[in-house]
Amino acid sequence: MKEVNRDEVRGLIERGAQLVELLPRPEYEEEHLAGAINIPLKELSEETVRQLDRDAPVIVYCHDYQ
């Protein structure tokens, strides 16, 4: 696992990275990075990550550092 900054995120998206917002659904529905899917942290499990491609990079994020 590596922490990345905004420019690195942009580069990874160009490489086909998948964006995953970890916040609860209402916050995701209010605003999220274009193209991100929502898997709230509390719902992260073998089953919910099946929608992700294991061969492509995955970027997870919340609101900010907190």
Added chain:
Amino acid sequence: MSPRAAWRLESLGFTEVYDYAAGKADWAAAGLPVEGKATEAPRIGEVARTDVPTCELRERIGDVRERVRAAGWDTCLVVNEERVVLGRLFRTELDGEADASAETVMRSGPSTFRPNVSVEEMTRFMRERGISTAVVTTSDGRLVGLFQWNVPAEG
């Protein structure tokens, strides 16, 4: 909480996992694309005038004035080569000594606002303070444009 999720994904067999710790607050403040209900309301970054005149620190006020007036403006933003806003020239400074440099007369460090602020929120703030323009920059200070709003005449 995103580092925990990243580690969890690795434990679930994902081999290339990244944690964008600065998150969507950082992304939106940079004016990068977002989706969702909140984006239905217009943002100041979308309507800011990107043709606001700019000049460099060492430019002569006389030359800047000529260019700014010819473009129909009465303000100019002083930027560096990275388009980071360092100062602002209003009419008073533009009308000053022609041989002075922008650097010596500019108003340093103008207040700036992020492009993801809603037009509604921004105009409310401006109305309360009686200001009619706001400099819009990304979170790292790069110029997006000048948001203008006409303060209604009193009375």
